[in-house]
Amino acid sequence: MNSHEIYNSSIGTVESVSPDAIKVLLDIEAPQSTSINTGIPQAFPRINGFLLIPNEGGAIIGLITWIGIEYSPYPKRKGYKDFDLVDLPFPLRKLSLSPIGVLKEKVDGYEVERGIYSYPSVGDVVIVPNQEQLKAIVENKEAGAKIRIGVSPLAANAPIFVNPDKLFGRHLAVLGNTGSGKSCTVAGLIRWSIEGATEELETEKKKAREEKSREEKKVNARFIILDPNGEYSEAFSDLANVRRYAVKLKEDDQSVEQLKVPAWMWNSWEWASISQASEKTQRPLLRRALREIRNKGNQNVDPLAETKVELRRYYTSCWTEIKNDLDKGITAFKGKGKNNFGKKLKSIVTDVENDSDEIKDESIKKAFDNVKEVLSRIEKNKFKIYQEEGETVEYYDNFEKQNLEDILQSLNGFLESLGGLLIYQGPDEDTPIFFDNDDFLGHLRRIARQQTSQQYIDSFIMRVESLLTDKRIASVIHTESAEEKTLLQWLNDYIGSDERQPSITIVDLSLLPSEILYLIVSVMARLIFEAHHRYKKLNSDVLPTVMVVDEAHDLIKQYKIADDSISSQQLCTQIFEKIAKEGRKFGLGLVIASQRPSELSQTVLSQCNTFLLHRIVSDRDQEMVKRLVPDSLSGILNELPVLPSRKAILLGWAAPVPVMVEINELKTEQRPKSKDPDFWDVWTGKAERERKVDWREIVDDWQGQGETHEKKPNDDANN
Numbered sequence: 001m002n003s004h005e006i007y008n009s010s011i012g013t014v015e016s017v018s019p020d021a022i023k024v025l026l027d028i029e030a031p032q033s034t035s036i037n038t039g040i041p042q043a044f045p046r047i048n049g050f051l052l053i054p055n056e057g058g059a060i061i062g063l064i065t066w067i068g069i070e071y072s073p074y075p076k077r078k079g080y081k082d083f084d085l086v087d088l089p090f091p092l093r094k095l096s097l098s099p100i101g102v103l104k105e106k107v108d109g110y111e112v113e114r115g116i117y118s119y120p121s122v123g124d125v126v127i128v129p130n131q132e133q134l135k136a137i138v139e140n141k142e143a144g145a146k147i148r149i150g151v152s153p154l155a156a157n158a159p160i161f162v163n164p165d166k167l168f169g170r171h172l173a174v175l176g177n178t179g180s181g182k183s184c185t186v187a188g189l190i191r192w193s194i195e196g197a198t199e200e201l202e203t204e205k206k207k208a209r210e211e212k213s214r215e216e217k218k219v220n221a222r223f224i225i226l227d228p229n230g231e232y233s234e235a236f237s238d239l240a241n242v243r244r245y246a247v248k249l250k251e252d253d254q255s256v257e258q259l260k261v262p263a264w265m266w267n268s269w270e271w272a273s274i275s276q277a278s279e280k281t282q283r284p285l286l287r288r289a290l291r292e293i294r295n296k297g298n299q300n301v302d303p304l305a306e307t308k309v310e311l312r313r314y315y316t317s318c319w320t321e322i323k324n325d326l327d328k329g330i331t332a333f334k335g336k337g338k339n340n341f342g343k344k345l346k347s348i349v350t351d352v353e354n355d356s357d358e359i360k361d362e363s364i365k366k367a368f369d370n371v372k373e374v375l376s377r378i379e380k381n382k383f384k385i386y387q388e389e390g391e392t393v394e395y396y397d398n399f400e401k402q403n404l405e406d407i408l409q410s411l412n413g414f415l416e417s418l419g420g421l422l423i424y425q426g427p428d429e430d431t432p433i434f435f436d437n438d439d440f441l442g443h444l445r446r447i448a449r450q451q452t453s454q455q456y457i458d459s460f461i462m463r464v465e466s467l468l469t470d471k472r473i474a475s476v477i478h479t480e481s482a483e484e485k486t487l488l489q490w491l492n493d494y495i496g497s498d499e500r501q502p503s504i505t506i507v508d509l510s511l512l513p514s515e516i517l518y519l520i521v522s523v524m525a526r527l528i529f530e531a532h533h534r535y536k537k538l539n540s541d542v543l544p545t546v547m548v549v550d551e552a553h554d555l556i557k558q559y560k561i562a563d564d565s566i567s568s569q570q571l572c573t574q575i576f577e578k579i580a581k582e583g584r585k586f587g588l589g590l591v592i593a594s595q596r597p598s599e600l601s602q603t604v605l606s607q608c609n610t611f612l613l614h615r616i617v618s619d620r621d622q623e624m625v626k627r628l629v630p631d632s633l634s635g636i637l638n639e640l641p642v643l644p645s646r647k648a649i650l651l652g653w654a655a656p657v658p659v660m661v662e663i664n665e666l667k668t669e670q671r672p673k674s675k676d677p678d679f680w681d682v683w684t685g686k687a688e689r690e691r692k693v694d695w696r697e698i699v700d701d702w703q704g705q706g707e708t709h710e711k712k713p714n715d716d717a718n719n
C-alpha cells in the first residue's frame with residue numbers, strides 16, 4: 001500500500017490495543033455517513049463494516065463493533081493546536097474494531113489470511129478499504145469457494161461465495177427467529193449448490209465434446225430433507241429427481257409417495273424406546289424375540305419349511321434358555337422362588353403338547369414324541385402338591401444338573417430332526433431383516449409365557465400389540481411381504497441411486513402422529529448413517545450426502561438423562577449427536593435450521609463449524625449463539641436482533657472472515673411455504689378455499705380408530 005493511498009483514505013489512529021478489541025480515535029474530518037474517497041461511495045462508519053490497519057506484513061482487517069462519542073480533554077486536530085490552550089472536554093468520535101484477519105497484497109490481487117500474528121501499536125493509521133480490497137475481504141477467494149449465496153451490502157455488494165466442502169463437510173447451523181428466512185436460506189443453499197455444480201459440469205462437458213474424451217456425467221449430489229412442517233414439498237418442483245414422502249391421506253394421491261419405515265427396520269434400541277421396555281425383564285425378552293424372528297436360517301422349497309423354521313426358532317430359543325440356566329449353575333434351576341425353573345419347564349411342556357397335537361405332518365409329530373416324554377417325565381417328577389389348612393399348595397422340588405442335561409439332549413435331538421439348532425447364523429437383533437409384524441407378535445407372546453414375572457410382561461406385550469395394530473401408523477410401519485419394500489429399495493429411494501442424480505429427497509413429517517415421529521426419524525437417520533458407514537467400509541471412499549433438519553430444536557432437542565428408560569425423543573437426539581460427531585468421516589454432512597438454539601442439543605450445535613445467523617431477538621438465544629464464537633467476534637453478533645429478512649451473518653469454518661450476507665432472492669415458487677393460518681381471509685371469505693365445518697366426517701374417522709384395538713391379529717400361538 002503506497003503512502004498516497006494511506007493518506008487519502010485515512011480516517012483515524014489506533015488509540016488502544018487488546019487481543020479482542022482495538023480502539024480507534026477518528027479524525028475530526030473523518031466522514032460522518034458516507035466515505036467517498038475510496039472510489040465508489042460507501043457507508044461509513046457503519047457497524048459490521050471493515051477497516052484496515054496497514055503494517056509491514058499487509059493490513060490487519062478490523063470489523064467495526066462499536067461506534068460512539070467520548071468526551072476527552074485533549075482533542076487532536078491537525079493544524080488547530082489552540083484547543084490545547086482551552087482545556088475543555090471535547091466530543092470525539094471513536095470506534096472499536098475486532099481484528100479478524102490479515103489482508104495481503106499478491107501479484108494478482110489481495111488475499112485474506114485468518115488470524116492475527118502481530119498487533120498494531122498505538123498511533124498506527126486506520127484506513128477505509130477501497131473497492132478491490134473490500135471485495136477481496138468478503139469474497140472468499142479460496143479455490144473451493146464455488147457456491148454463490150449472496151452479496152455483501154457492506155462491501156458494495158461484492159458477491160459472497162462459499163466452499164461446499166467446508167459448508168456441508170463440517171456441518172452448518174442456520175439459526176434465527178421464525179420468519180427470519182431460515183427455510184428459504186436452506187432451500188436456496190440446496191438449489192444454488194446443484195446449480196453451481198451443474199454449471200461447472202456443463203462447461204466441462206462442452207470441453208469434453210471437443211476433446212471427445214470424457215463421458216457424460218450427472219451431478220452426483222444427494223440431499224435429504226427432514227421437513228417437520230411440510231414446507232418444502234413444492235420448493236423444488238421445477239427440478240428433476242425430487243422425491244417426496246409423506247403419510248398419504250388418500251391411497252390414490254399421486255403427488256407424494258407413502259412414507260415407509262417398516263417395523264422390521266427398527267433395531268432393538270428403537271423397539272425398546274417405543275415400547276417403553278423396562279431394562280431388567282422386558283428388554284432382554286424383546287431382544288431375544290427380535291433376534292429369533294430375524295433368524296430364519298436357510299429356507300428351501302420344502303412345503304413344511306415355514307412350520308419347521310417356526311418350530312426350530314422357538315425350540316432353539318427354549319434350548320438356549322435352559323442352556324443358560326445350566327451354565328449359571330445350581331441356583332438357576334431351583335423349583336421355588338424367583339428362579340422358578342419348574343414353571344418355565346411346565347410352559348415348555350404345554351407348548352410341546354399343543355404343537356405336537358396340532359401338527360399334521362406325521363414325521364414332525366413323531367419327532368415330538370421323545371421330547372414330550374422326557375420333558376413331562378422330569379416335570380412331573382418334581383411337581384409337588386399337598387393340602388395345608390384346606391388350601392392346595394403347589395410347588396416344584398429343586399431340579400438337578402442331570403435333569404437339565406437330559407432336557408437339553410432331547411430338545412437337541414428334536415431340533416436335529418428338523419434341521420438343527422437355529423442360532424447365531426449371522427443376523428442379530430439389530431439387523432434390518434424382514435419379518436411379518438404378526439409373526440413377531442406371536443413369537444414374542446410365546447416366549448413371554450416362559451417368563452416368571454408375568455405381570456410385568458403382560459403390560460409390555462399389550463404396548464407392542466397396540467403399536468403394531470394402530471391404524472394411524474400402519475401405512476408407515478407395515479409391509480405386507482418381504483418384497484413390498486426391501487432394504488435395497490429403501491436405500492435407493494431415500495438416499496439416492498445412480499439413476500437419480502442429483503437427488504433431493506423430501507420427507508414430510510407433518511402428518512406423522514407425534515408418538516411415532518421421533519422413532520421414525522431416529523430409524524431413518526440411523527439407517528442413513530449406517531449406510532454411509534458401510535459404504536465407506538466397502539468402497540474405502542466416502543459418499544458425500546447432506547442431511548437437512550428443519551425445526552431442529554424439536555427433532556434434536558437437548559435432553560436430560562433421567563433414569564434407565566429411553567424416550568424415543570432422546571434416542572432421536574442421540575442419533576443426530578452421533579452423526580454430528582462422526583458423520584464427517586463417512587461423508588454425511590448436517591444442515592440444521594432452528595429458531596430456538598438454546599433448546600438444541602449442545603453436542604450437535606458445538607459440532608457445527610459454520611453458522612448462518614438470521615435475526616435473533618430472544619436474549620437467551622443470543623447468548624447461546626455468542627457462546628459459539630470467540631469473544632473477539634461477539635461484537636458482530638450485536639446486530640442480530642435487528643437483521644432484516646434475507647440478511648444473515650455468515651461466520652465460521654466456511655467464511656474466512658465473518659460477513660453480513662444479503663442472501664440471494666428465491667422466486668416465490670421456489671420458497672418453502674410456511675403456512676401461517678389465514679384468519680382474516682377466512683373471516684372475510686377471501687380465502688382461496690372456503691372453510692366449511694363438517695365434524696361428522698371427523699368424528700367417524702376419529703372413533704373408527706378405536707375399534708382396531710379390539711380386533712387382535714391372528715395369533716396361532718395363543719390357543
Ligand SMILES: Nc1ncnc2c1ncn2[C@@H]1O[C@H](COP(=O)(O)OP(=O)(O)O)[C@@H](O)[C@H]1O
Binds near residue numbers: 177180183185666
Ligand atoms: N432468500 C429469500 N428469498 C426470497 N424471500 C425470502 C428469502 N428469505 C426469506 N424470504 C421471505 O421471508 C419469509 C419467511 O422466510 P422463511 O424461510 O419461511 O423463514 P423461517 O424459516 O426462518 O421461519 C418467506 O416467506 C419469504 O417471503
Ligand SMILES: [Mg+2]
Binds near residue numbers: 179182183184550674
Ligand atoms: Mg422455517
